[in-house]
Amino acid sequence: xxxxxxxxxxxxxxxxxxxxxxxxxxxxxxxxxxxxxxxxxxxxxxxxxxxxxxxxxxxxxxxxxxxxxxxxxxx
Numbered sequence: 001x002x003x004x005x006x007x008x009x010x011x012x013x014x015x016x017x018x019x020x021x022x023x024x025x026x027x028x029x030x031x032x033x034x035x036x037x038x039x040x041x042x043x044x045x046x047x048x049x050x051x052x053x054x055x056x057x058x059x060x061x062x063x064x065x066x067x068x069x070x071x072x073x074x075x
Contacts, residue, residue, distance in 0.1 A: 004029065004030055004033035004038065005026060005030070006025065006026055006029045006039065006044045007022055007025075007026050009041075009044075010041055010044055010045075013041070013044055013045055013048050014048065016048075016052060017048065017051060017052070021051050021052075024051070025044070025047050025048060025051055028047060029043075029044065029047075040067075042063075042067060043064065043067060046060055046063045046064065047060070
């Protein structure tokens with residue numbers, strides 16, 4: 001796959017996902033990349049953890065919000 005491919009960047013994160021799950025996670029971040037955002041390893045790891053059922057959606061959103069706040073502290 002051309003362009004931004006999180007599976008190729010961090011293959012160790014995807015070892016427990018089946019092909020369909022890998023494709024779904026890869027597509028989420030490929031779409032985000034087209035919007036101008038390049039995720040870090042933590043963002044990818046969190047979506048993998050959610051996909052595997054290790055964290056729930058609230059935890060996934062909370063972690064994403066914490067990362068966003070760290071990158072854009074309140075004025």
